[in-house]
Amino acid sequence: DAKTTQPPSMDCAEGRAANLPCNHSTISGNEYVYWYRQIHSQGPQYIIHGLKNNETNEMASLIITEDRKSSTLILPHATLRDTAVYYCIVRVDSGGSNYKLTFGKGTLLTVNP
Amino acid sequence: GAVVSQHPSRVICKSGTSVKIECRSLDFQATTMFWYRQFPKQSLMLMATSNEGSKATYEQGVEKDKFLINHASLTLSTLTVTSAHPEDSSFYICSASRFESGDRNEQFFGPGTRLTVL
Numbered sequence: 001d002a003k004t005t006q007p008p009s010m011d012c013a014e015g016r017a018a019n020l021p022c023n024h025s026t027i028s029g030n031e032y033v034y035w036y037r038q039i040h041s042q043g044p045q046y047i048i049h050g051l052k053n054n055e056t057n058e059m060a061s062l063i064i065t066e067d068r069k070s071s072t073l074i075l076p077h078a079t080l081r082d083t084a085v086y087y088c089i090v091r092v093d094s095g096g097s098n099y100k101l102t103f104g105k106g107t108l109l110t111v112n113p
Numbered sequence: 114g115a116v117v118s119q120h121p122s123r124v125i126c127k128s129g130t131s132v133k134i135e136c137r138s139l140d141f142q143a144t145t146m147f148w149y150r151q152f153p154k155q156s157l158m159l160m161a162t163s164n165e166g167s168k169a170t171y172e173q174g175v176e177k178d179k180f181l182i183n184h185a186s187l188t189l190s191t192l193t194v195t196s197a198h199p200e201d202s203s204f205y206i207c208s209a210s211r212f213e214s215g216d217r218n219e220q221f222f223g224p225g226t227r228l229t230v231l
Contacts, residue, residue, distance in 0.1 A: 038157075041204070041227075099210075
């Protein structure tokens with residue numbers, strides 16, 4: 001399984017963009033990069049995922065480097081409610097329609113007023 | 114859409130008793146459900162993967178006789194912690210996955226169940 005490396009914590013001012021980096025230098029060609037977040041004492045929430053191309057949805061943007069060895073999750077206008085642990089995960093395909101998500105320690109993003 | 118519920122949200126029990134946690138996919142059929150455990154200040158650890166109508170696949174180090182998983186329908190999976198002890202106190206989270214064509218195979222997570230064993 002490709003492992004990911006994320007900074008343990010980051011701070012961001014409310015209203016500014018939050019850029020969360022992730023290294024996944026051992027990612028293989030058919031593995032996707034997924035981002036989830038977990039607000040305290042809640043279940044994780046899916047944010048975005050991608051394979052090669054940059055992706056954008058209503059929550060965030062995902063920038064994947066050309067060599068796919070790293071990516072950045074961008075929250076364009078962070079709010080206090082975005083304070084959470086953000087997990088960058090490389091998806092393992094365990095066969096057929098099933099797959100496992102292996103959670104690392106993630107990055108605790110604290111959005112400050 | 115894609116809502117997953119868990120019941121109960123919190124449970125406190127005495128040591129030696131068994132506790133059942135339910136995980137339901139409310140608006141979709143889940144081909145696969147996953148059970149995770151999260152200790153304080155730690156990340157989620159996958160315990161087991163279950164497919165409807167078949168036996169669960171447990172991760173290394175997880176006792177299958179202690180953590181009984183039943184996935185009897187496409188919308189319900191249950192985790193029973195048998196003879197619970199204080200060290201089983203944790204945050205238990207389930208997720209449900211539905212197969213879709215192409216690259217989409219998301220996991221949708223429940224809100225979690227806080228188990229405290231006295």
